[in-house]
Amino acid sequence: MSVSEITLGHPPAEARGAEFRRGAAASTPVLLGIVPYALVLGAQAAQKGLSVVEVPLMTGLNFAGGSEFAAIQLWTSPPHVLLIAAITLLVNSRHFLMGAALAPFLRHLPKRKALPALFLMCDESWALGLADAKRRAAGGLRPAFSLAYYAGTALPFYLAWVIFTTCGAALGPVLGDVERYGFAMAFPAVFLVLLRGMWKGFAAARPWLVSLAVAAATYLVVPGAWYVAAGALSGLVSAWLLAGEK
Template sequence: MSNLDVAEASVSERTQHQSWRGLQASFPVMLGFIPFALVLGSQAAQKGFTALEVPLMTGLNFGGGSEFAAVELWTSPPHVLLIVAITFLVNSRHLLMGAALAPLIRHLPKRKAFLVLFFMCDESWAMGLADARKSGTSLSLGYYFGVSLGLYLTWVAFTTVGALVGPVLGDVTRYGFDMAFPAVFLVMLAGMWKGVSAALPWLVSLLVAAATYLVVPGAWYVPAGALSGVVAAFFWARSS
């Protein structure tokens, strides 16, 4: 075996190890995805989506918040422009999330960089970013895709299950399934905690989003919260 073959085998083994590490790390979040995915699939079925259309929506979009918004707004015939606009607003936070990842994936070829962005959701973004900062290197593709593929397959599979069993179970939110995602986000925030000072932009974002939600109809609270957090972080960093 040549030195090149040995090097390639070593890289492949290291990538597999990182992928397995990412899959293991994502397992608790995957469990948190299941009840929320069942709720979405059930609600979509109640709006007339078939068990084929639900995985098409969740697989091509992969953004839970925007999918819930789209299902909530769905009518027959659907108001396509309104749904597209709200989906864009809800997913607008991905612009900021992608900007945060950009320095870590700048060296990648476009094909791999686009895959990173396609599989990016709140959880994979937070876990990938935290792992890169912990290791002090660029984004570990093996770890990131281990996390992302586990979350992606769980989300698509269980939204489909929700679409199949939802009509039988009825309103699944009465079982408390809709509390799963807030619990997952609280766990992620706890893992990213760096003290009160670093959390102030998060507090600003929370307060602005909550106030916007109460006084402005629609999904404007999402970009309002995201942008206010970024602005607060910018000014806080300058004053520090």
């Protein structure tokens, strides 16, 4: 699927271009934040034995930073494929909820446009795209979801993630332990900014808090990266249970 097909929509080309640039401008501050931890992931993958070719294949086909960090932490030689696949499924399962939240705004799109848009969905592009769609809906604009704007946010994230994880893999052996430069702080910093923008009050944040508490407790008592799966699963279960209360 080409870039032009992803950004194709009802507005004229000039309007689509303006919307794409608007999305790219909105994504730039967050984009600068993901570059450091893309380098960290690439360097860690190289230290685990992945080649400069294998790293962009992983990050380009999976395109989900949290599960990739978890997979690299679990990576051995030979790798425990079933365990890594299970952890990846659990960590990425949040995309079911993200996609469900976005789905009402995508109903006007044919599958040939909606499916590539969903493939490019990450936490950052989802948050920006959903917030923009809600603003447009509140302002009476139809369709509320601007595919060109979303492409302007999502494509830079995708390209930057693949490019800079590859750079991290190439430079990792030269730089050594890249975490000593403080790059790892970019990962929680970006998510704190996104969470702040999505804050709807304490009641809506209860699944986050459950996930945090369970992940922290598991990290303290269970060796390995099981805290990632525990946090993801407990967050999903608590969100489902709390949704049943309403």
